[in-house]
Amino acid sequence: MNVLLPYTRRAKAGSLKESIFVNDLDQVVNNLTQVPKFKFDCAGCPIRDRAICSLCDADELEALEKIKFYKSFEAGQSIAIRGDDLTTLSSVVTGTASLMRTMEDGRAQMVGLLLPSDFIGRPGRTTYSYDVTAVSDVTLCCFKRDPFEALMTKTPHLIERLMEMSLDDLDVARDWMLLLGRKTAREKVASFLKMMIKRKSVQVVNGARTVDFILPITRELMATYLGLTIETVSRQMGALRNDGIIDTEGKKRVIVHDVDALNDEAGDKV
Amino acid sequence: MNVLLPYTRRAKAGSLKESIFVNDLDQVVNNLTQVPKFKFDCAGCPIRDRAICSLCDADELEALEKIKFYKSFEAGQSIAIRGDDLTTLSSVVTGTASLMRTMEDGRAQMVGLLLPSDFIGRPGRTTYSYDVTAVSDVTLCCFKRDPFEALMTKTPHLIERLMEMSLDDLDVARDWMLLLGRKTAREKVASFLKMMIKRKSVQVVNGARTVDFILPITRELMATYLGLTIETVSRQMGALRNDGIIDTEGKKRVIVHDVDALNDEAGDKV
């Protein structure tokens, strides 16, 4: 049996300062300079090119702009609980959030990691299907469901983009199923690091070989993500370090010496 | 390590007669009476009410009817391999197919079980992301990608329905992730039986308590589905039988005595 404490235990203990995670350059800059968190309009929006609105033209964007509003959450805060009324649909603008499914006895499985541009909620549903939690400080671009759905019927670009995004999410979920069902602990951890490199589009330092980045989540969340325990994640990180595949510094910094070697450890052919 | 033989080994050995699976009444009737397999038009289509076309009005249906054609596969046959050109999109009309991801060394994970009305392929992709295999004899309603996509841009009902279906698939995949990552073998097997009852909409015999049905897949595919080995699936089926939760007859028939008891074993609250 594989019982993890419910994630809410961590959330209660969270405080603003202690949990600054460095997910991308924008956020680092925000944190360092204490810039007010959501002073942008659509024109200056950091996720304009890949969010739900990315196919929209100027007119459509204007209509969206009229009904949008921002909302922010501190690291560790619950954004929504499975079963909550889904009155608001939103996009992650900055920060990282988790999508989680839990069992009565506390066993928890992360089923999605939400990064900037990812969409929360689904038109046509009236309640949340998952627990959504802010992993780092998070800013959401929100729409009330009714006006958004009304707009959607008039704006094929929105449906098209939402469909693209849903199908991409489906592919990610299914790859993840292979990981959860068939990969070894070492392969799981290597796959996770590989995915971090891919999704964060981390800058490559030494001619596509060495990559240096900051993990956006704790060992506990990694374990929840990978269907493992904290101890196993820790041991596998240690093993990858001993085998010279990676180096670590502090809790969060990871240096991958040879991306190809890491890919081999992940067990995917391509 | 958890190596299963690649599914293709089974496919090669398959022959038509040996693999008649009883998925639903239509198919039983087809098999028994040797009715030609796809003599229907859209008006008489058994999946009209829930397939990709379910929101379409008469005009839209007529346009679809012009470009559709049928294709059938024998049990065990490969429908497509990951990486194949995705020139044809299709809906399952009768039979059962599997969506599979495999690793180089033969480890395989089923990532979707396709039943009548489920859609295969995705607009906007040019290759298959998964191996698709006919589990029973399968009939598909097919569309060439180009004319279908052309039609889709003019027919919001198609996009809307495809989006609904994709989002449903995503929820199924994520529930499955919880199963793969955190459930015990017994819970996995119970969850599978529960899902069979739910998705097949099997007729209830004794006042919502006893349900009697035919498994559409072998122990091997159940194992591939659940991230287990054949032996473990077999032992857990035996354990559920010993504990009086189910009875079995032959390889495929299952009698669930108490659906509520089965639900408890599956480990989901609702």
Add this chain to the structure above:
DNA sequence: ACTAAACATTGATCCAGATCAAAGTTAACT
């Protein structure tokens, strides 16, 4: 009815990863 291939069950043993239990680090706040 018989045969052979496919499929399923059962038993013995093993091992990857869980669990239990400290001890060691890190970093926010005083």
Add this chain to the structure above:
DNA sequence: AGTTAACTTTGATCTGGATCAATGTTTAGT
């Protein structure tokens, strides 16, 4: 700089499910 709570690592042991190895059962085709 020191304190403390949160987080991580490391070690010892246990166990659920994998693996190895037969044996039993079903069913298509002769």
